[in-house]
Amino acid sequence: MIGKKNNPKAVVLLSGGLDSATTAAIAMEQGFGVHGLTIDYGQRHAIETDAARRLGKALNLVAHIFQSVDLRAFGASALTDSIPVPKSTRGDAIQAGIPVTYVPARNTIFLSLALGYAEAIGATDIFIGVNAVDYSGYPDCRPAFIEAFERLANLATRDGVEGDGESLRIHAPLIHRTKAQIIREGVRLGVDFSLTHSCYDPTPEGLACGLCDSCWLRKRGFAEASVVDPIPYSPETSG
Amino acid sequence: MIGKKNNPKAVVLLSGGLDSATTAAIAMEQGFGVHGLTIDYGQRHAIETDAARRLGKALNLVAHIFQSVDLRAFGASALTDSIPVPKSTRGDAIQAGIPVTYVPARNTIFLSLALGYAEAIGATDIFIGVNAVDYSGYPDCRPAFIEAFERLANLATRDGVEGDGESLRIHAPLIHRTKAQIIREGVRLGVDFSLTHSCYDPTPEGLACGLCDSCWLRKRGFAEASVVDPIPYSPETSG
Numbered sequence: 001m002i003g004k005k006n007n008p009k010a011v012v013l014l015s016g017g018l019d020s021a022t023t024a025a026i027a028m029e030q031g032f033g034v035h036g037l038t039i040d041y042g043q044r045h046a047i048e049t050d051a052a053r054r055l056g057k058a059l060n061l062v063a064h065i066f067q068s069v070d071l072r073a074f075g076a077s078a079l080t081d082s083i084p085v086p087k088s089t090r091g092d093a094i095q096a097g098i099p100v101t102y103v104p105a106r107n108t109i110f111l112s113l114a115l116g117y118a119e120a121i122g123a124t125d126i127f128i129g130v131n132a133v134d135y136s137g138y139p140d141c142r143p144a145f146i147e148a149f150e151r152l153a154n155l156a157t158r159d160g161v162e163g164d165g166e167s168l169r170i171h172a173p174l175i176h177r178t179k180a181q182i183i184r185e186g187v188r189l190g191v192d193f194s195l196t197h198s199c200y201d202p203t204p205e206g207l208a209c210g211l212c213d214s215c216w217l218r219k220r221g222f223a224e225a226s227v228v229d230p231i232p233y234s235p236e237t238s239g
Numbered sequence: 240m241i242g243k244k245n246n247p248k249a250v251v252l253l254s255g256g257l258d259s260a261t262t263a264a265i266a267m268e269q270g271f272g273v274h275g276l277t278i279d280y281g282q283r284h285a286i287e288t289d290a291a292r293r294l295g296k297a298l299n300l301v302a303h304i305f306q307s308v309d310l311r312a313f314g315a316s317a318l319t320d321s322i323p324v325p326k327s328t329r330g331d332a333i334q335a336g337i338p339v340t341y342v343p344a345r346n347t348i349f350l351s352l353a354l355g356y357a358e359a360i361g362a363t364d365i366f367i368g369v370n371a372v373d374y375s376g377y378p379d380c381r382p383a384f385i386e387a388f389e390r391l392a393n394l395a396t397r398d399g400v401e402g403d404g405e406s407l408r409i410h411a412p413l414i415h416r417t418k419a420q421i422i423r424e425g426v427r428l429g430v431d432f433s434l435t436h437s438c439y440d441p442t443p444e445g446l447a448c449g450l451c452d453s454c455w456l457r458k459r460g461f462a463e464a465s466v467v468d469p470i471p472y473s474p475e476t477s478g
Contacts, residue, residue, distance in 0.1 A: 069308045069352070076359035098397055104358035105351055108395045112344055112351040113308070119343035120315035139400045148394045152387040156347045158337055161378045 007033040009123035010171075011114045014038050014064070016051030018196040018218065019129035019174055022182050024059050025189035026173045027127045035121060036064035037114050041106065042072035043079045047206050051197035058192050063121075067113055077103040078200070085201040087211035098137045099213060101200055107140035111149050111170065118168070119157045126153075127171045133178050146172045179221025187227055194230035207234040246272040248301070248362035249410075250353045253277050255290030257435040257457065258368035258413055261421050263298050264428035265412045266366045274360060275303035276353050280345065281311035282318045286445050290436035297431050302360075306352055316342040317439070324440040326450035337376045338452060340439055346379035350388050350409065357407070358396045365392070366410045372417050385411045418460025426466055433469035446473040 010032035012024045027034050036059075038052040049066065056064040075081035078100040085101065107130060114126045130141040139145065150170040154160050159167045174182050186193060198218040199208035208215050210233040222229040249271035251263045266273050275298075277291040288305065295303040314320035317339040324340065346369060353365045369380040378384065389409040393399050398406045413421050425432060437457040438447035447454050449472040461468040 065312050067308060067312060069306060071355060073304050073306060074356050074359035098400060102397070103355075104397075105355035105395055108354055108391065109348070109351040112348040115347055116310060116342075116344035117313050120313035137400075139397060140395045142394070145391070145394045145399075148387070148391040152347065152384070152391050155381070155384045155387045156344055156379045158341070158343075158378060160384075161337060161376075 007031050008125065009033050009035055009062070009118075009121055010125040010127055011035050011037055011118045011121075011123050012127040013110050013114055013129065014052045014056060015129070016048040016055060016197045017129070018186060018191070018193055018198060019131055019182055020052075021055050021059070021129075021191050021193070021196050022186035022189065023127050023129035023171075023173060024055070024061070025186065025191050027125075027171070028059070029189060032125060032127075033062040034059070034127075035117065035123065036061045037117050038064065038066050039110055039113060040066065040068045041080065041103070041109070042068075042070040045202055045206075047197050047199075047202055051195060054195045055192075058195055065117060069109065069113075071103060071106065071109070074104060077101060079103050085212050087201070087209065088216070089211060098139065101213065102138055105140070107138075107145070108149070111153075115153050115156065115168075124159075124167045125169050125171060127173070129174050130172050131174045131177065131179070131182065133176065141175070143172070143175055146170050146175065178224070179217050180224035183221050183225040183227055187225075196231070203234045207232055209234055246270050247364065248272050248274055248357075248360055249364040249366055250274050250276055250357040250360075250362050251366040252349050252353055252368065253291045253295060253303070254368070255287040255294060255436045256368070256453075257425060257430070257432055257437060258370055258421055259291075260294050260298070260368075260430050260432070260435050261425035261428065262366050262368035262410075262412060263294070263300070264425065264430050266364075266410070267298070268428060271364060271366075272301040273298070273366075274356065274362065275300045276356050277303065277305050278349055278352060279305065279307045280319070280342070280348070281307075281309040284441055284445075286436050286438075286441055290434060293434045294431075297434055304356060308348065308352075310342060310345070310348070313343060316340060318342050324451050326440070326448065327455070328450060337378065340452065341377055344379070346377075346384070347388070350392075354392050354395065354407075363398075363406045364408050364410060366412070368413050369411050370413045370416065370418070370421070372415065380414070382411070382414055385409050385414065417463070418456050419463035422460050422464040422466055426464075435470070442473045446471055448473055
């Protein structure tokens with residue numbers, strides 16, 4: 001995109017999954033010069049950050065920063081502790097309530113880091129690919145959480161003292177969309193979903209397990225969107 | 240303190256400075272089993288985290304976790320970038336407005352990590368030693384910021400979905416106190432101020448410069464409290 005370095009800056013949290021990749025593409029379509037922020041939080045596999053790196057290159061971001069913060073020190077999640085990731089051969093492992101894959105305060109920590117990055121580069125727009133439809137069990141994926149963070153962000157930063165205290169905006173463009181709708185939007189925007197990674201518990205070779213909640217949500221989303229999922233799944237588990 | 244492991248848990252942000260040391264002592268006096276959290280954010284010197292480690296031992300905390308997050312990747316502060324720390328031989332370097340030592344979103348990031356720790360261990364109380372009197376230039380030291388974070392915290396976590404959404408409390412017991420009042424409170428509670436570190440730009444030997452804003456605020460606080468500051472200052476600059 002010619003001239004995008006002169007566009008207004010936005011920080012986009014880029015995890016390596018299909019939601020955040022689509023979110024970055026939406027921010028670019030809206031005319032922002034996208035500065036990606038990927039956070040290695042000590043999740044069980046590095047495949048996710050590798051996917052984010054490839055996506056950042058494919059999306060031709062203005063800049064892409066990687067941060068590390070080791071949430072294994074706190075634990076208490078199947079993604080950062082020795083708690084097993086729930087799996088099912090029928091897609092019925094997705095339980096009501098807060099899943100054990102919930103990482104305490106993860107999105108608060110992610111948005112805080114994005115806020116630090118945004119303030120440092122003079123960006124007033126932060127994008128996060130949270131989704132309240134398929135992941136309603138996560139407290140920090142709800143619209144009320146995003147609104148509260150936006151209010152906090154405007155108090156926490158220079159503009160809250162020197163400006164009108166209303167300049168920072170937290171964008172969560174996928175919050176009310178289903179996985180199928182997100183996939184269709186990504187297809188429209190040309191996102192290369194073959195580069196994305198969703199699985200909570202990939203094989204040592206990096207193949208998606210096909211059995212965890214995240215794999216089931218992804219597979220169901222592609223099926224509902226009538227789009228072929230371009231990633232391979234572990235042959236032991238795909239049926 | 241006998242039995243403190245059975246006391247309600249609190250997470251206390253412990254920087255190595257005198258404010259957070261006094262805050263930890265206040266939390267202990269209030270009956271909390273204090274879990275310290277020290278964050279190495281890539282500030283210019285490791286002396287601060289060394290001081291936090293010594294303080295944690297002296298305070299006999301229930302637990303003490305160290306986290307690293309490299310805010311030098313964002314920069315834009317005299318503490319995380321190549322911007323010089325302002326100094327003065329007369330204590331008049333303290334300017335109105337937001338100082339260049341302000342680190343974008345630092346307290347938001349610190350409180351977010353404290354929130355993750357608190358949720359993981361089942362603590363509902365977080366203490367932070369921010370102070371709005373002597374550091375009124377920092378946007379993230381204001382009461383409105385602390386209130387907004389408390390509101391966010393209650394939406395961001397399990398309790399916001401499963402409970403009444405009002406259980407998390409952010410305590411900032413020093414927010415309306417002067418440095419002299421904080422020092423007197425620390426003395427009353429037996430805090431060993433010889434273990435604390437305040438200087439933004441210590442000598443290679445780890446001596447406080449005596450000239451930066453933080454040194455001036457500390458020296459003025461001890462003078463106003465009529466307490467002898469037990470730390471040595473660089474002989475080149477003390478006069």
